[in-house]
Amino acid sequence: MRYKEFKDYRQRMNEKIMEEGSLQTKRFFFLDTSVYKEGKISAKTKELMGLVASMVLRCNDCILYHLDRCIELGYTNEELYEAMDVALIVGGSITIPHLRYAYEMIEEIRKEKISE
Amino acid sequence: MRYKEFKDYRQRMNEKIMEEGSLQTKRFFFLDTSVYKEGKISAKTKELMGLVASMVLRCNDCILYHLDRCIELGYTNEELYEAMDVALIVGGSITIPHLRYAYEMIEEIRKEKISE
Amino acid sequence: MRYKEFKDYRQRMNEKIMEEGSLQTKRFFFLDTSVYKEGKISAKTKELMGLVASMVLRCNDCILYHLDRCIELGYTNEELYEAMDVALIVGGSITIPHLRYAYEMIEEIRKEKISE
Amino acid sequence: MRYKEFKDYRQRMNEKIMEEGSLQTKRFFFLDTSVYKEGKISAKTKELMGLVASMVLRCNDCILYHLDRCIELGYTNEELYEAMDVALIVGGSITIPHLRYAYEMIEEIRKEKISE
Amino acid sequence: MRYKEFKDYRQRMNEKIMEEGSLQTKRFFFLDTSVYKEGKISAKTKELMGLVASMVLRCNDCILYHLDRCIELGYTNEELYEAMDVALIVGGSITIPHLRYAYEMIEEIRKEKISE
Amino acid sequence: MRYKEFKDYRQRMNEKIMEEGSLQTKRFFFLDTSVYKEGKISAKTKELMGLVASMVLRCNDCILYHLDRCIELGYTNEELYEAMDVALIVGGSITIPHLRYAYEMIEEIRKEKISE
Numbered sequence: 034m035r036y037k038e039f040k041d042y043r044q045r046m047n048e049k050i051m052e053e054g055s056l057q058t059k060r061f062f063f064l065d066t067s068v069y070k071e072g073k074i075s076a077k078t079k080e081l082m083g084l085v086a087s088m089v090l091r092c093n094d095c096i097l098y099h100l101d102r103c104i105e106l107g108y109t110n111e112e113l114y115e116a117m118d119v120a121l122i123v124g125g126s127i128t129i130p131h132l133r134y135a136y137e138m139i140e141e142i143r144k145e146k147i148s149e
Numbered sequence: 150m151r152y153k154e155f156k157d158y159r160q161r162m163n164e165k166i167m168e169e170g171s172l173q174t175k176r177f178f179f180l181d182t183s184v185y186k187e188g189k190i191s192a193k194t195k196e197l198m199g200l201v202a203s204m205v206l207r208c209n210d211c212i213l214y215h216l217d218r219c220i221e222l223g224y225t226n227e228e229l230y231e232a233m234d235v236a237l238i239v240g241g242s243i244t245i246p247h248l249r250y251a252y253e254m255i256e257e258i259r260k261e262k263i264s265e
Numbered sequence: 266m267r268y269k270e271f272k273d274y275r276q277r278m279n280e281k282i283m284e285e286g287s288l289q290t291k292r293f294f295f296l297d298t299s300v301y302k303e304g305k306i307s308a309k310t311k312e313l314m315g316l317v318a319s320m321v322l323r324c325n326d327c328i329l330y331h332l333d334r335c336i337e338l339g340y341t342n343e344e345l346y347e348a349m350d351v352a353l354i355v356g357g358s359i360t361i362p363h364l365r366y367a368y369e370m371i372e373e374i375r376k377e378k379i380s381e
Numbered sequence: 382m383r384y385k386e387f388k389d390y391r392q393r394m395n396e397k398i399m400e401e402g403s404l405q406t407k408r409f410f411f412l413d414t415s416v417y418k419e420g421k422i423s424a425k426t427k428e429l430m431g432l433v434a435s436m437v438l439r440c441n442d443c444i445l446y447h448l449d450r451c452i453e454l455g456y457t458n459e460e461l462y463e464a465m466d467v468a469l470i471v472g473g474s475i476t477i478p479h480l481r482y483a484y485e486m487i488e489e490i491r492k493e494k495i496s497e
Numbered sequence: 498m499r500y501k502e503f504k505d506y507r508q509r510m511n512e513k514i515m516e517e518g519s520l521q522t523k524r525f526f527f528l529d530t531s532v533y534k535e536g537k538i539s540a541k542t543k544e545l546m547g548l549v550a551s552m553v554l555r556c557n558d559c560i561l562y563h564l565d566r567c568i569e570l571g572y573t574n575e576e577l578y579e580a581m582d583v584a585l586i587v588g589g590s591i592t593i594p595h596l597r598y599a600y601e602m603i604e605e606i607r608k609e610k611i612s613e
Numbered sequence: 614m615r616y617k618e619f620k621d622y623r624q625r626m627n628e629k630i631m632e633e634g635s636l637q638t639k640r641f642f643f644l645d646t647s648v649y650k651e652g653k654i655s656a657k658t659k660e661l662m663g664l665v666a667s668m669v670l671r672c673n674d675c676i677l678y679h680l681d682r683c684i685e686l687g688y689t690n691e692e693l694y695e696a697m698d699v700a701l702i703v704g705g706s707i708t709i710p711h712l713r714y715a716y717e718m719i720e721e722i723r724k725e726k727i728s729e
Contacts, residue, residue, distance in 0.1 A: 046365035125705025133510035162713035241357025278597035473589025481626035
């Protein structure tokens, strides 16, 4: 999925889940947001941890979401590439298709943010 | 496996692999060491990323290794617990047995380091 | 993949596999069908188990297949959402993209079944 | 781990996590308990879903926990075996070591419950 | 993704990664190439091992890559189907969507190679 | 688990499963045996594929079983190490604890077979 398409789809479906889902579903979503907040570990570091976790678990949507947040929080490409090296070594060559997607999306996210 | 037992076993077997393994095996091991080195991202942050990746992939030996390194690099329990919250939410309740192991090992590692 | 497109593709490719595959392949496919049949555990409950397994293993095609079967067997949205809560907690936030897909497909399957 | 040893260890470590863990950790643990409660889907069915999810994700501690709960809720061996057939087919032969463990533990749990 | 589209995309993105990636990234890519080379185990056998690993880890891009290589190295459909039977039994029905994709791509790769 | 202990445990539990399990369970076990038999792909090659699949899926019992079979079928250590290099690169550093176990067990299996 492309960056813009993903952002729209994600927002629309999350709203649907928040409307129709059970109390437990909603609680999980709130908890999911809260663990990335500033704490003993900075929000910036946590976002990078989210990115690495998403890469080793091989989830493109999660990678795209965390790349978007990482770029908003000011990471450079060199920093992101280095963080993804950890994921690549931990997770092996099976993560390479997700690395390709990540490189592609980093470029797309930056273009989008400039044109905003 | 207990902390001391793991450290001995890990060292002994890694030496065996370094002696008998192929050139490719050795290259991978060197690469595995090098990605955690100080760079654009600090070695300290990378160790935390290694911990989170190990938890979501549910590997006790890897968790123990990274906890040991994280404690050497100065992380407090509160910081480690918060980092593991990210892994818990990303990876779900299936990671809880590994969280129990992590809490147990954090205590054991600290005791061992004091008595050294 | 959309619901209708998936159903056509799945049928066409399964037929190809049944024609060209080995005896072992065919035996596995028959076994795969037979474990969901009425037994000590009802077929209706088994379908829900298939859905939860598909969500924690994060396979959209499998989720779509089991949602379709679950809806045919009479589950309400509230029941499906609650079953998926178990998968969400067990499997963590990495399953959320599949939860979005599931909510989207539940709506699409119901529309399709009404218009049939 | 044996059944009794696991129950003691699990309780001791969960208490430690509840004492020392963050607010988020605790919230996740409460949520984890609440999704298995009676609702649109019965608690009994949810426990079986927990078992199947644990088998396909290949977590022995989780399998043991859900087997214990399933037996408390009145499932017969035949029902448990049939439920695990779904997990075996979905998850493949890689789940067989966990099936062996499950058969062993079912016997051990029943013996323990009789002698209580 | 279709075969031709994948080959173009893969080459373009790998070139971008080789240009922009870190020294570690490049080293991993070289290592990834070198482990499939002729050695004590033939390159032909290794490619089949790559295919089976890709199927049980459920990565379509990796499956397509190894199918392409396997066909170049002279495997017949019957041999590929039999190799995939091992993956199907080890990995279970959750690999079936990837088996469908593999059957589809085998046909597409062969057509493409004839028309070249 | 040690080699001898594993072989005894595996045989005892498989017999229990064959006695008490459902018809589907038994059918799956027969199918699991049959896919490794001599065919278009040799039994020897299939065993190596089973080893690689077990390593990337990170299952020690499955690794031990396939190592035992591979050694019976005549593979040298150098061949096994090279095959495991493919698994190491595909699956990444998360497989290293299983590589350590494999090296340890290869030595143990060979000693056991000499003393038989």
